[in-house]
Amino acid sequence: MPELPEVETTRRGIEPHIKGLRVEAVKIRNSRLRWPVPPTLPDSLIGRQILEVERRGKYLLFRTDGAETMIVHLGMSGSLSISKDTNSTGAPGPHDHLDWLFPGGICMRLRDPRRFGAVLMTEGDPLAHPLLRHLGPEPLESGFTSDYLHATARSRRVTIKQLIMDSRVVVGVGNIYASEALFLSGIRPGRACHRVSRLRCHVLRDAIVHVLREAIGQGGTTLRDFVREDGRPGYFQQQLKVYGRSGLPCHNCGAPVRQRRIGQRSSFYCPVCQR
DNA sequence: CCCGATTCCTGTAGGC
């Protein structure tokens, strides 16, 4: 389930391999992702140079030397891989939907079993694209302050977990890191967000930043599908305190971790440490 | 605008 740390790990893994290279070919084996892959994608990309791979929230932005930018979203089971020559590029599996080919046999491949991902092209400022224009601040940049989080929390009527998973409030926090950050903050996921105090919003902001930074440092979390560009998994799953630990003892107090559905998503918390 | 429910998809796990 790629959240910000997994997408950032992917960005860091991919960029050095393709930066400055020109796209030689694009193979679309299956265009049926979250939205159809535009049939014009190869025409838009072939001959273009990849200048930069950037990230905005959970979106990867491939800047080119043309007017268009490629947007890639990994959905919940997507991963990008790089192989360095034609020999090492294995035969595509049933979920390997797209290949981008570069000089010297370098191949970037999108695998996405559940096909919730997306590959799109946009002209001009990619941040103005309808999918990106309403995104909230980056959690690891200066706009994500505790005052901002507190003000936002006071103006809304959802649970605190739903709030921090709302990409209009802050980007990149999915189900795993929301559960983890709330545990680190001692806040119950089901608490009404407008009832979370200024102080606790401050603690929560710091916890979100901390857990995302730590996870990036570990190459992200691999529970099922996520792998890095070279096929290695992330290691942050070993640090998870509550996510997926229903019934197991809390690392702080030993009480059994509880699982409950909040807003159509399973949430994990310690009934003793989180209030 | 805000919010809850529904929707897309497929691999996996659990029950019988």
Next chain:
DNA sequence: TGCCTACAGGAATCGG
């Protein structure tokens, strides 16, 4: 062993 169902979830979209 095999069949069936529930579940996993990012986030757009719809209906109230």
